[in-house]
Amino acid sequence: MLGEYRISGRRASDIAASVERGVASGDLAPGHVLPPMRELATLLGVNPNTVAAAYRTLRERGVIETAGRRGSRVRPRPASTSRGSLRVEAPPGVRDLGDGNPDPALLPGLGEALAAAADAYGREPGLYGDAAVVPRLGGLARAGLDADGVPAGPVAVTSGSLDAIERVLAAHLRPGDAVAVEDPGWGALLDLVPALGMRVVPVALDDDGPLPGEVERALRDGARALVVTDRAQNPTGASVSSRRAAELRSVLAEHPGVLLIEDDHGHAIVDLPVHPLAGMTERWAFVRSVSKAYGPDLRLAVLTGDGLTVDRVTGRQRLGPGWVSGLLQRTVAHLWATGAVDTAVVANSYGRRRDALVRALGERGIAAYGRTGMNVWVPVSDETGAVARMLHSGWAVAPGARFRMASPQGVRLTVSSLSAADIEPLADAVAAAAPPARPVSYG
Numbered sequence: 001m002l003g004e005y006r007i008s009g010r011r012a013s014d015i016a017a018s019v020e021r022g023v024a025s026g027d028l029a030p031g032h033v034l035p036p037m038r039e040l041a042t043l044l045g046v047n048p049n050t051v052a053a054a055y056r057t058l059r060e061r062g063v064i065e066t067a068g069r070r071g072s073r074v075r076p077r078p079a080s081t082s083r084g085s086l087r088v089e090a091p092p093g094v095r096d097l098g099d100g101n102p103d104p105a106l107l108p109g110l111g112e113a114l115a116a117a118a119d120a121y122g123r124e125p126g127l128y129g130d131a132a133v134v135p136r137l138g139g140l141a142r143a144g145l146d147a148d149g150v151p152a153g154p155v156a157v158t159s160g161s162l163d164a165i166e167r168v169l170a171a172h173l174r175p176g177d178a179v180a181v182e183d184p185g186w187g188a189l190l191d192l193v194p195a196l197g198m199r200v201v202p203v204a205l206d207d208d209g210p211l212p213g214e215v216e217r218a219l220r221d222g223a224r225a226l227v228v229t230d231r232a233q234n235p236t237g238a239s240v241s242s243r244r245a246a247e248l249r250s251v252l253a254e255h256p257g258v259l260l261i262e263d264d265h266g267h268a269i270v271d272l273p274v275h276p277l278a279g280m281t282e283r284w285a286f287v288r289s290v291s292k293a294y295g296p297d298l299r300l301a302v303l304t305g306d307g308l309t310v311d312r313v314t315g316r317q318r319l320g321p322g323w324v325s326g327l328l329q330r331t332v333a334h335l336w337a338t339g340a341v342d343t344a345v346v347a348n349s350y351g352r353r354r355d356a357l358v359r360a361l362g363e364r365g366i367a368a369y370g371r372t373g374m375n376v377w378v379p380v381s382d383e384t385g386a387v388a389r390m391l392h393s394g395w396a397v398a399p400g401a402r403f404r405m406a407s408p409q410g411v412r413l414t415v416s417s418l419s420a421a422d423i424e425p426l427a428d429a430v431a432a433a434a435p436p437a438r439p440v441s442y443g
Contacts, residue, residue: 004027005022005027005028007019007022007034007035007040007043007044008044009044009054010044010045010046010050011050012050012051012053012054012057013054013057015040015044015046015050015051015054016054016055016057016058016061016063019034019054019058019063019064020058020061020063023063023074028074029074030074030075030076031073031074031076032073032074033071033072033073034055034064034071034072034073034074036071037051037052037055038051055072056175058072059072059175059176059197060175060197061197062075062194062195062196062197063075065176065194065199066176067199075194088387088391088396088397088398088399089396090391090396093394094391094394094395094396095394095395095396095417095422096396096417097395097396097397097398097413097414097415097417097418097426098396098397098398098399098412098413098414099398099414100234100374100375100398100412100414101296101414101416102269102291102292102293102295102296102374102416103349103350103374103416103417106341106345106346106349106350107293107294107295108294108295108335108340108341109340110295110331110335112334112338113331113332113334113335113338113340114331116330116331116334117327117328117330117331117334118327120330121326121327121330126325126326126327130323130326132156132157132314132317132318132322132323132324133155133156133157133323133329134157134326134329134330134333136330136333136337137157137302137329137330137332137333137336138155138157138302140333140336140337141155141288141302141304142155142304144288144336145286145288145302145304148273148274148276149274149275149276150274150276150278150286150304151276151278151279151284153286153304153305153306153307153310154304154305154307154310154311155302155303155304155310156302156303156304156310156313156314156317157300157301157302157303157323157324157329158287158300158301158302158303158313158317158324159299159300159301159321159324160289160291160299160300160301161263161265161287161288161289161291161301162188162189162192163301164285164287164301164303164313165189165192165227165261165263165285165287166192166196167313167316167317168259168261168285168287168303168305168309168313169192169193169196169198169225169259169261170196170316171309171312171313171316172224172225172259172283172309172312173196173198173224173225173259174197175196175197175198176197176198176199177198177199177224177225178198178199178200178201178218178221178222178223178224178225179193179198179199179200179201179223179224179225179226179227180201180202180203180215180218180219180223180225180226180227181193181200181201181202181203181227181405182202182203182205182210182227182228182229182233182238183202183203183204183205183404183405183406183407184235184236184377184400184403184404184405184407184410185229185233185234185235185403185405186229186234186263186403187402187403189227190403190405200405201218201221201223202405202406202407203215203218203226204407205233205236205238206238207236207237207238207239207369207371208238208239208240208241208243208244209228209229209230209233209238209239209240209241209244209245209248210228210240210244210248212244212247212248212250212251215248215251215252216251216254219251219252219254219255219258223258224257224258224259225258225259225260225261226252226258226259226260226261227261227262227263228240228248228260228261228262228263228277229262229263229264229265229266230262230263230264230266230274230275230276231264231266231267231270231272231274231372231373232265232266232269232270232292232372232373232374232375233266233372233373234265234373234375234403234412235375235377235398235400235403235410235412236369236370236371236375236377237354237369237370237371237372237373237375237376237377238369238371238372239266239270239272239371239372240274240275240277241275242273242275244275245275245276245277248277249277249280252277252280252281253280255281256280256281256282257281257282257283258281258283259281259283259284259285259309260277260278260280260281260283260284260285261284261285261287262276262277262278262284262285262286262287263287263289264286264287264288264289265287265288265289265291265292266292266372266373267288267289267290267292267293268290268292268293268294268341268343268346269292269293269343269346269347269350269373269374270343270347270372270373271343271344271347271348272372278305282306283305283306283308283309284305284306284309285303285304285305285306285309285310285313286303286304286305287301287302287303288301288302288303289301290332290335292373292374293341293343293346294332294335294340294341298328298331298332299328300324300328300329300332347372350373350374350415350416351372352420353415353416353418353420353423354370354373354374354375354376354415355370356420356423357370357376357413357415357418357423357426357427358370358376360423360424360426360427361376361378361427361430361431363427364427364428364430364431365431366378366427366430366431366434367379370415374414374415374416375412375413375414375415376412376413376414376415377400377410377411377412378410378411378412378413378430378434379408379409379410380400380409380410380411380434381409381434381435382409382434383399383400383401383409383410383411384399385433386411386433386434387399387411389432389433389434390411390429390430390433390434393429393432393433394429395426395429397411397412397413398411398412398413398414399411400412411434413426413430
C-alpha cells in the first residue's frame with residue numbers, strides 16, 4: 001500500500017510530519033492510500049486517537065483527503081500546487097490566448113474616478129471605526145442586486161470574488177466537507193477548496209449551466225456546498241438560463257441545508273440577464289466582482305447573502321484585513337454611478353469575436369463552446385499535443401488541465417486580444433493542432 005516508505009512518529013505532529021515528508025519527496029504519490037488508523041496505530045505502537053489527530057491535521061492542511069469507507073489517501077493535487085502554474089508562457093512572436101485577461105481597450109479610464117475618490121477622502125478621511133462598506137457603494141450595489149432579483153440581504157465588500165468565496169466556505173464548512181463545483185470550472189476555485197482541507201465534487205455542465213441531475217447526485221451524496229457561476233462561466237462560457245435556473249431551484253428546494261454560493265463575475269460584460277438561484281436554501285451568498293468589466297487590479301467584489309452568513313464573513317474579516325480600502329470603494333462607486341462601462345458595447349465586442357471563432361471552428365468540423373464572456377472552450381483528444389502544436393504555430397492557449405477534474409480534455413482560448421483578421425488563421429491553427437474530436441458534453 002505504501003511501497004517502501006515507512007511512516008514514523010510517536011506524537012500526532014510527528015506522524016503528520018512524516019507523511020508530509022513522504023509526499024514532498026514523491027515516495028507517497030498522489031492517490032496513495034494511507035493505512036487505516038487502527039492498523040497504523042498498531043504498527044507505530046501508539047493510541048489510535050493519536051493517528052486520528054495526525055490524519056485530521058493532514059486533512060486540514062490539504063495534504064490528504066478522506067472518503068468514508070474508501071479511507072484516506074494523498075490528495076491527487078497537493079494544495080501547494082497551483083493550477084495557475086499550468087500555463088504556457090508565450091515566447092516572443094507567439095500570441096498569448098491563455099491569460100484570461102479582459103481587453104484593455106474595453107476597460108474604463110480610472111483618472112476621473114480616482115480623482116473623485118481622492119477629493120472625497122480629502123473632505124472626510126477614512127479612519128478606524130468607520131463603516132466597513134462605503135454607503136454610496138453599498139447603496140448602488142444593493143440597488144443593482146434588487147434590480148436583478150437577488151433576494152434582500154446585507155452587503156459586504158471583499159478583495160475580489162475568490163476572497164468572498166473563501167470567506168463564505170470557511171464561515172460554514174469544516175475540513176473534510178465536500179463542495180460541489182462545476183467541471184470544467186475556474187481553476188483558482190478548484191485549488192481553493194482543497195487548500196481549505198475540503199473535498200471537490202465535480203458537477204458537469206452544458207451551455208445553460210450545471211446539469212440538474214449532476215447537482216442532485218452531488219447533493220444526495222453529501223456535498224455541503226454548491227458553487228455556481230451565473231454568467232460567463234470560466235472556461236466554457238456557460239450562462240444559467242431561465243429554464244435551467246427553475247430546474248436547479250427545484251433541486252435546491254429539496255436540500256435546504258446546503259450552502260449555495262453564486263459567482264456573478266460576468267456582471268457588466270454579459271448582456272444576458274442573470275437568473276439567481278438564491279433563496280432556495282437557508283444559507284446562501286451572491287458574489288459580484290468588478291474585475292472583468294472594470295479591471296483586475298481593482299480587486300473588489302460585493303457580497304450579499306443571508307444575515308448569518310454575511311455576519312460571519314464580516315466578523316472574521318474584522319479580525320484580518322478589517323475592511324477593503326474606502327478609496328477603492330469610492331472609486332468603484334464613481335465608476336458605477338457615472339456609467340463608465342457600457343455593458344451592451346462590451347458584451348457585443350466580446351460576442352463578435354467569440355461567435356466568429358466558434359463559427360469558424362464549426363466550419364472546420366471542430367466543436368467549440370462559448371455562449372457568453374471572453375473565452376472559448378475546445379474539446380480535444382490530446383490536450384498536451386494540441387497545446388504544443390498550437391505553440392509551434394504561433395498561438396499560446398491554456399491547457400484544460402487547469403480547469404478539469406473528471407471532464408474530458410480540452411483547451412481554453414481567450415478572445416480578448418483577437419481582431420477580425422485573426423479569426424481564420426487561428427481557426428486553421430486549431431484545426432491542424434486538434435483534429436475533430438468525438439462530440440461530448442462538458443462532463
